[in-house]
Amino acid sequence: MNVRILSPDLYTYGAMLIGGILQDAGMEVTLARSAGPCEEKILLLSLYSTQHLLDRRIRDCVKQHRENGGLCYAGGPASTAPEMVLGELGVDAVVVGEGENAIVPLVRQGVSAEIPGIAYRDGDRIVIQAPVPPANLRRPLPLIPDDIGSQSIRGANAYIESHRGCLGGCTFCQVPRFFGREIRSREIGEVLREVRAFREKGARRISISGGTGSLYCSHNGKLNPGAFIDLLSGMAEIMGSANVSAPDIRVDCITDEILDAIRKYTIGWVFFGIESGSDRILSQMGKGVTVSQARDAVEACRSHGLKVAGSFIVGYPTETDEDYAASREFIAEQCLDDVFVSIAEPIPGTPLARLVLRTQRDENPLFRPDKGEYRSFGLSIAEARCFGMMMDADMYKPRLHVITDQVFDLYLKEARKQGAEIRAVTDLLYRYYGSNLQPDCE
Template sequence: MRSLFLQAPSFDGYDGGAGARYQMKREVKSFWYPTWLAQPAALVEGSKLIDAPAHNLSFADIEHEAKQRDLLVLHTSTPSFKQDVRTAEMMKALNPDLKIGMIGAKVAVDAQGSMAASEAIDFVARNEFDFTIKDVADGVPFASIKGISYRNSSGVIVHNLDRPVLENMDSLPWVTPIYKRDLTIENYFGGYLLHPYISFYTGRGCKSRCTFCLWPQTVGGHNYRTRSIEHVIGEVKYSMKAFPNVKEYFFDDDTLTDNAPRVEALARELGKLGVTWSCNAKANVPYSTLKVMKENGLRLLLVGYESGNQKILINIKKGLRTEVARQFTKDCHALGIVIHGTFILGLPGETRETIEETINYAKELNPHTIQVSLAAPYPGTFLYKQATENGWFDNSADLLTEDGEQIAQLSYPHLPAAEIFDAVEDFYRRYYFRFSKIKDIVWEMLRDWNMMKRRLREGVEFFHFLRHRKEAA
């Protein structure tokens, strides 16, 4: 089929790409690559990928595609689902013969509800969907395709058997040729990554059991399945030629450092290529492994610290002790590895005292940059189950405001949602408005004119974010 893979138009500045851990507008505008859409697109000959939010495209910009395509595959999420349904309905109105399917965590955990939401949706692909979508695009009858839910000729929603989890990760084609063909890579950026950057996965799944984390509990699973080193290096070599202006490669595996021997072997091969790279990491990587990574081109680690309170870390099954995280951070600082630290407020066990503890913990660890999020109970996660059973949900049933900004959805008898929401701004102000941190950022700007322009832009966006939160409160 003539197939279109689409990240639909949404809120201005909304980061809905499947590479984004949480779909929302951020304090500083950023866009992640739609890797989970690019992967099945790479399997389908003659496909096209459109990432509307990152390319500032409206529905009017893409509606002509409806009549040129036989198949439309939409990535959706819990926050964007209503908007994505509207897009599906508008495209179906333009071309009633267009087959429309959805992929993503939202439909993986609620296939029945997702299908029932609109007759414009012909099918949803559950769980790991790459070869499921290939079967659809190849014209295999719906009744014979594992891993889909669909509406049969009588209008009845049918759920086929699950598709087995993919074990041979090298059977997946590279995604970067799809980036080259269909995306403008300069449109993808993050506050802590060099620009422009390239991001893709070297494996799927995460052995950690964090109760809030969406992808391992809904699509990727807890078995970390990896591509061969040769397969990954081949894609990096291709990217070096295809994108000579790229300054950094980010490996978006949930935790690349879970397999220390493999990440050391990968690092040594990357070192031979002379590329700068970064990845997600758990705050427990030993010094010896960090040293190998740093000596072979590692620049930055994205680290989920989440909380400075040990009881909360136990509550969310983080599998990490604060003293281990402290030593890891000291080792990174000693080796010159930059850290972007992420923290979450409002997790089970949160109190006014633990919020204060986490703010002080962040200041002690002193990552170069931070992200502070509100606990997000996405359907399909253990956190969502806990919140439902304990009545923690606030009045709103949505994860985002109508503008696409995150809402404090969890509320506790001792700590209301409004107070958790306000604590995010307090956290940012107390972290960044320190003399030592201001000095670090100014020095970074003075050394690089491009960084100067970038940080000034981000500063404007950050202050706008703070002002908007105050108005919304």
């Protein structure tokens, strides 16, 4: 059986993982980053963003493949809204949730009521068969493409999975909804075997994925710093510490020994999802931490000689001018080494998606016109906040950054792009679910 996996723009870990499983089951598998004519009988789409449902290149690719008599299945995080994937892309089936158990029987037998974890059309009806997560996280090596060294995701060629799940319950995040809140960790030997395989294929820098790296091997909410440190030191032994990063960490999931290990075995950066400088918004986001904890975490990293990046979310449906001002103040006061700003995106399956659908469109900052200092640009409030925060973040970086016309235009373009894409996704949600997005998503 010949299979092509399309992982739009990036070779995601999930696409490589599924490729490895199919190859191990005796199939010929090709991994592609760009949508084009597909010679193989089966086309698998690895959809890591809801935006992919609106991507003309992907829609055309599926259409053409099916017109040529091929079969097309989709999986990945976007499968949380199978109705939307089936409706928008017209694929034959969607692999729902963790795909390891469903993918081989689906490719071999085609759509069947016997296969758990798939969704498909049966006449006018959409059938969704509940997924069965894998009993353990052992599996064959991923299918690593020869040009893996050519891609850069925040500086790393690939993000390797160390565990699944997150203890957090952030309302905007898909991780706990897709993988659950219990931490399931992979054996260290398995992870390191993969790191070696990536290095042999030409990867020069590897990062750990998993939402919050330091939750590796944690149990019942208790961190296991020793296991995390062993993982980092093992990775550094293979790749060299200048080629390992373990960026994403919760501000309440650090200890002195963890920070020391990050300095010793990685490039020395920590990436915190700070999200907001307002306790009111953090509480509404279900972040489970306070601004003061975020401040302490930044300080702790600095005292361990680490650089700190932070991500912030603007345009949360309930964010007020005061909340936004508090976030700007946090950025000005902390002078973070790098800052990433995103407009709140209602990812299907998250409580934020429900909140957005319950919010009147003319109350949603993503649709309300900005009347503030950037009104002449015709932005929405969310876009104006995104733009303003990117400008602030540059201004307060420890090293001097000059905001040239080029940088100004770049940020303006980025804010507009985010706004347009997230409005399109929001409209899609309204179209499919009205104000009744999956009642079980909270």
